[in-house]
Amino acid sequence: MAQTTRRSFLRGALALGLVPGLASVASADDQVLETASARLQTRPMTFLVARDGEIRLSGFEDSVTRFEAYAVSANEVRDPDAFSWVVERVQAVRDFIQGFSWDDALGDFAMGDDNDTETCTAYLEDLSDGEALRLSRELEAWFAEPPSPDERYSPDIVRPLDGVGMAYALFAHGELWQAVDRLGLVEIDGASPGNDYRGMQLEISVVEANAAAGALGLPIRFEEDAR
Structure with missing residues (x-):
């Protein structure tokens, strides 16, 4: 399962343009996946965890036109x-x-x-x-x-606008449901009148989540949000 989950994660990261030095691609062969893996092992994605458990991708630029x-x-x-x-x-x-x-x-x-x-x-x-x-x-x-x-939460938006949206786009993916469960993440989808918020929430400790990420071979880490 870990290998399949890792490949699904890498495909999602590539599709969203989150791998340093690699352009956004909808599909990738094994060589591209390995290149992506090597780069993310050097610079793992960091997700900041708020007090309420909401996660956001650190360092994501919010200035999206x-x-x-x-x-x-x-x-x-x-x-x-x-x-x-x-x-x-x-x-x-x-x-x-x-x-x-x-x-x-x-x-x-x-x-x-x-x-x-x-x-x-x-x-x-x-x-x-x-x-x-x-x-x-x-x-x-x-x-x-x-x-x-x-x-901000229009269904017509293709590219996430902030770190919270990017974390949601990455993990709220059908192929990653097992990883989401192991990482202690819960999808929050308020697609209803007056509540269009979408995000991912961590329901276990940062230490436990990082241990799970390591077991799954995912090049990510969780940190407490100091804000």
Whole structure:
């Protein structure tokens, strides 16, 4: 089990771009996995444990733009064909387009109160070249900013925005359920109205968790969060 768990962990770490010097990859062969393992053995991932047990990946940069969070490129924003997929996939983009459609003369949204994919697409097709260019530029500027607090737990977010989200993305993975159990971790998924928090909580001591990680061959360690 330990070998299978270790490989699953390494694949997850690679997919999230958490291995120093290795780009994010969706799949990896044995050689890449061994390279990842060697690098993480030298620099193990550290998870800080809060007083309530919440864990977060230490050293993770929180300055993620919407481009990164939603996995959208500037070219996709500029290309109408590619952008149609972005409109369909990201609710926050549809909200932005609806806001862009506000008409002071009407005192209302030109595209109406609905901002589903079909309504947004129809509105975009009716824009003049000048309006389309202005929308594209405003969207590029919007994507270059970090997501707002209201967006943090959106299901459309692809890349975690902070250390807590990254820990959740790494461990809340079907193939790692045995490791999660052995490490004393519990998944907290508050995907319900008024509570969108998602995280992992440690329910055993740091010493016990580190011993379990060693037994599983995982290149990680847990430390008490001094904050």
